[in-house]
Amino acid sequence: MSNTSPGSSDSPQETEAAALARLYDLDLVDDPGDLDLYLALAGRTGGPILELAAGSGRLAVPLAVAGHAVTAVDLDSAMLARARERARATAAKAAAKADLDLELVEADILDLELSAAGTFQLAFIALNSLFLLATRDAQRRAFLTLARHLAPGGVAAVDVWLPEPDDLARFDGRMIFEYERIDPETGHEVTKVASARYDPTTAVVDLTTIFEEGPPGGSVVRWIRRDALRLVGPDELATMAADAGLEIELIAGAYDMGPIRPGSERAILIARRP
Numbered sequence: 001m002s003n004t005s006p007g008s009s010d011s012p013q014e015t016e017a018a019a020l021a022r023l024y025d026l027d028l029v030d031d032p033g034d035l036d037l038y039l040a041l042a043g044r045t046g047g048p049i050l051e052l053a054a055g056s057g058r059l060a061v062p063l064a065v066a067g068h069a070v071t072a073v074d075l076d077s078a079m080l081a082r083a084r085e086r087a088r089a090t091a092a093k094a095a096a097k098a099d100l101d102l103e104l105v106e107a108d109i110l111d112l113e114l115s116a117a118g119t120f121q122l123a124f125i126a127l128n129s130l131f132l133l134a135t136r137d138a139q140r141r142a143f144l145t146l147a148r149h150l151a152p153g154g155v156a157a158v159d160v161w162l163p164e165p166d167d168l169a170r171f172d173g174r175m176i177f178e179y180e181r182i183d184p185e186t187g188h189e190v191t192k193v194a195s196a197r198y199d200p201t202t203a204v205v206d207l208t209t210i211f212e213e214g215p216p217g218g219s220v221v222r223w224i225r226r227d228a229l230r231l232v233g234p235d236e237l238a239t240m241a242a243d244a245g246l247e248i249e250l251i252a253g254a255y256d257m258g259p260i261r262p263g264s265e266r267a268i269l270i271a272r273r274p
């Protein structure tokens with residue numbers, strides 16, 4: 001894999017990380033629809049707000065634009081660079097909100113001990129990011145990080161996808177076509193295919209994603225990413241929250257916060273630090 005442009009001082013690894021961060025945002029041009037949930041939670045709790053595994057600031061930036069003090073933590077500097085740029089571009093558009101109260105922290109959430117620990121009114125892990133902590137122990141530690149950063153009475157939220165048996169049956173190593181779309185940032189045509197293998201003994205999905213991109217009719221660059229995702233259901237979410245000392249308020253099955261039911265696509269846990 002090589003894509004270093006002439007004159008660029010970035011290493012191949014930095015170039016690849018920047019491309020994968022950009023393609024992460026391309027994945028999410030189909031809005032998952034979760035922002036209103038976090039705006040509503042933030043409206044209820046007030047700030048400061050902590051997002052763990054915040055990525056490119058898809059949620060952290062609009063929460064800051066809404067006037068909340070937000071700390072966004074991620075270990076991927078390329079994702080945080082995009083969050084920084086998103087904040088800059090958003091603030092430039094809304095001149096009145098030019099001074100966003102947004103702190104971006106490059107750190108592993110498992111060992112996180114911010115100086116503001118114990119003061120956050122809302123702390124959350126959005127959109128399956130918990131899965132990327134690919135062992136049960138790491139996921140439990142992420143819950144502990146949430147809990148120790150909350151103020152007493154503060155609210156934690158964790159959102160995960162609940163695959164159907166049919167979804168898991170497709171995770172047998174076959175190549176699955178995901179999409180072909182134009183990246184609005186580069187004008188490149190991007191094709192995404194993925195292959196996943198699910199191990200029921202560990203609940204881990206070994207996911208390989210292949211992106212091919214290039215100008216229409218031009219030569220193509222290929223980017224490959226490997227992820228291990230440990231799936232977690234609602235019962236285990238509840239156990240991890242309780243083990244971290246959190247009191248469960250509810251587990252919803254969708255972003256409208258309707259109750260979880262058989263067939264629900266998501267489990268969204270809301271818990272409170274006593």
Ligand SMILES: C[S@@+](CC[C@H](N)C(=O)[O-])C[C@H]1O[C@@H](n2cnc3c(N)ncnc32)[C@H](O)[C@@H]1O
Nearest residue numbers: 053054055058074075076108109126127129132
């Ligand atoms: C699926 S993205 C989600 C980004 C964002 N929460 C959103 O909803 O758009 C997951 C993010 O988790 C980050 N991540 C994975 N493991 C992490 C860890 N141990 N500490 C901090 N960030 C981590 C990745 O770098 C990635 O940016």
